[in-house]
Amino acid sequence: MTLATTPRVFAEQRFFKPFYFLLLFTMGLTGFGQMPIFKRYYIADIPGLGWLADFYATHYIHYIGAVVLFGFFVYAVVVYFGLMRRQFRLTWAAYVRIALLALISITGIFRVLKNLPDVVFSPMFTMVIDISHLAFMMFFMAFGIIFMISKKGWLDKKLGF
Amino acid sequence: MPKELSRRSFLKGSLVAACATCASQVPLPASAKAKDGQELATLIDIRKCVGCEACVEACREVNDFKYPEPEKPFPKMYPNRVKVADWSDEEGREVRDRLTPYNWLTIQSATVEVDGEETELSFPRRCMHCQNPPCADLCPWGAARKLENGITVIHSDICLGGKKCQVVCPWDIPQRQTGVGLYLDILPSLAGNGVMYKCDRCYNRIAEGEMPACIEECPEDVQIIGPRDEIVAEAHRLAEEEGAYIYGETENGGTNTLYVSPVPFETLNKAISKGPGQPHFDKVEDQMAHADNLAKAMLIAPFAGLAAAVGRVYKVSKKLDDKTGEVL
Ligand code: HEM
Numbered sequence: 001m002t003l004a005t006t007p008r009v010f011a012e013q014r015f016f017k018p019f020y021f022l023l024l025f026t027m028g029l030t031g032f033g034q035m036p037i038f039k040r041y042y043i044a045d046i047p048g049l050g051w052l053a054d055f056y057a058t059h060y061i062h063y064i065g066a067v068v069l070f071g072f073f074v075y076a077v078v079v080y081f082g083l084m085r086r087q088f089r090l091t092w093a094a095y096v097r098i099a100l101l102a103l104i105s106i107t108g109i110f111r112v113l114k115n116l117p118d119v120v121f122s123p124m125f126t127m128v129i130d131i132s133h134l135a136f137m138m139f140f141m142a143f144g145i146i147f148m149i150s151k152k153g154w155l156d157k158k159l160g161f
Numbered sequence: 162m163p164k165e166l167s168r169r170s171f172l173k174g175s176l177v178a179a180c181a182t183c184a185s186q187v188p189l190p191a192s193a194k195a196k197d198g199q200e201l202a203t204l205i206d207i208r209k210c211v212g213c214e215a216c217v218e219a220c221r222e223v224n225d226f227k228y229p230e231p232e233k234p235f236p237k238m239y240p241n242r243v244k245v246a247d248w249s250d251e252e253g254r255e256v257r258d259r260l261t262p263y264n265w266l267t268i269q270s271a272t273v274e275v276d277g278e279e280t281e282l283s284f285p286r287r288c289m290h291c292q293n294p295p296c297a298d299l300c301p302w303g304a305a306r307k308l309e310n311g312i313t314v315i316h317s318d319i320c321l322g323g324k325k326c327q328v329v330c331p332w333d334i335p336q337r338q339t340g341v342g343l344y345l346d347i348l349p350s351l352a353g354n355g356v357m358y359k360c361d362r363c364y365n366r367i368a369e370g371e372m373p374a375c376i377e378e379c380p381e382d383v384q385i386i387g388p389r390d391e392i393v394a395e396a397h398r399l400a401e402e403e404g405a406y407i408y409g410e411t412e413n414g415g416t417n418t419l420y421v422s423p424v425p426f427e428t429l430n431k432a433i434s435k436g437p438g439q440p441h442f443d444k445v446e447d448q449m450a451h452a453d454n455l456a457k458a459m460l461i462a463p464f465a466g467l468a469a470a471v472g473r474v475y476k477v478s479k480k481l482d483d484k485t486g487e488v489l
Pocket residue numbers: 024027028030031032034035059062066069101104105107108109111112115129130131133134137298299300301302459
């Protein structure tokens with residue numbers, strides 16, 4: 001038998017989900033930590049969550065998360081094309097998620113560029129980038145919840161498997 | 162942001178702008194330009210200052226039109242831990258011994274020994290205009306930003322008064338006034354709390370070729386302003402020829418305000434009163450170094466992901482003949 005006709009279970013199918021979930025949860029949490037809300041709304045008073053009000057800590061973790069995320073994106077794309085595409089196809093819900101993740105990442109990259117010492121953006125551009133990073137993230141969260149309730153995963157099995 | 166833009170028209174503008182983004186018409190960065198070495202810096206020679214406060218008065222006079230005129234009563238804010246910061250009454254406006262929304266420059270003094278003689282030194286304190294300002298980098302909203310000439314400003318039309326800039330500023334410079342600004346038009350009870358104010362290095366005067374008021378009005382010529390390289394060179398000259406000590410060249414990765422002092426800054430730092438609105442002279446590490454380093458890591462990360470994935474695909478492909486159903 002060849003790979004083309006044998007249904008396989010890849011380790012990625014098991015570890016991607018928790019990894020992805022944890023990573024995006026971290027990004028969302030530390031992203032919201034960029035806004036001065038966790039202290040105002042007592043969340044940082046919960047024992048163990050004090051760091052959420054430390055803007056430098058959340059900023060650092062958000063950046064580390066972005067580093068991991070970019071590595072993970074490339075890994076997932078290559079593994080999908082290299083191994084899984086024969087057996088699976090992406091659902092439309094996956095395409096929606098990918099589009100929003102791409103938009104979040106692109107706006108995030110601009111935000112990172114802005115934070116470099118030598119780069120100066122106009123206030124309007126900074127604000128558009130900022131609001132759209134947040135807006136895409138909100139859409140992503142809303143769709144994530146909808147997809148979770150309606151059980152729309154990322155992959156469909158192709159016919160014949 | 163043009164000064165004359167009103168809050169409401171701004172709000173409309175930004176919503177339109179945000180929608181335009183959805184339609185993939187991202188406006189191009191108007192001034193996404195690398196600095197060309199033309200950042201302006203000031204040199205403050207502590208040895209010359211006589212503490213007359215002429216600079217303080219000059220600052221207050223020329224910047225008076227930028228000061229907040231809050232609407233009262235202030236909106237009730239939730240939760241009630243959110244405190245009102247109000248300097249707008251007569252007494253508050255007159256405060257000069259610290260930074261406030263109405264006082265962007267304050268004179269500190271220190272009694273120290275200079276050449277074996279007890280001497281009272283005085284010196285103006287205000288925003289340092291960091292080269293990589295955390296207040297602007299971390300402003301979640303784009304209100305605080307650095308201009309190409311090295312000035313850091315907080316746009317009062319845009320600021321929501323969340324005070325993050327003050328929290329992340331190594332010197333706690335920006336000061337809040339409740340009851341003004343954009344937050345009144347959004348969710349005044351739930352988010353924001355006014356506008357943050359600080360020295361904007363008279364950016365409007367500089368744009369018109371004028372001097373910052375505090376520099377112009379000082380009878381002792383305590384401050385000079387110029388391209389940063391020249392200012393640094395002058396500070397070094399004073400350090401070498403006259404044994405002065407320098408502050409600001411490397412603090413927080415480098416600021417556009419350099420102080421020279423006849424005594425080490427640790428000595429000065431011990432002798433000044435520090436507290437809210439009264440900045441210290443501590444050593445300050447580059448607060449944004451992590452962001453610069455991790456930005457590089459973001460460039461490398463995709464290659465790491467690629468290498469890992471290619472290795473993985475290769476390894477699995479070699480196991481092609483293995484049993485069905487095995488986890489690969
Ligand atoms: C999918 C994951 C992500 C989520 C859920 C997320 C969420 C957020 C949120 C809610 C904010 C605060 C709102 C704002 O300031 O706009 C934020 C800010 C920010 N995000 Fe993300 N983000 C994500 C990915 C990224 C990525 C990939 C990058 C970098 C390439 C990035 C860089 C930033 C930066 C630089 C800020 C502003 C922080 C600052 O400098 O003040 N984010 N993010």
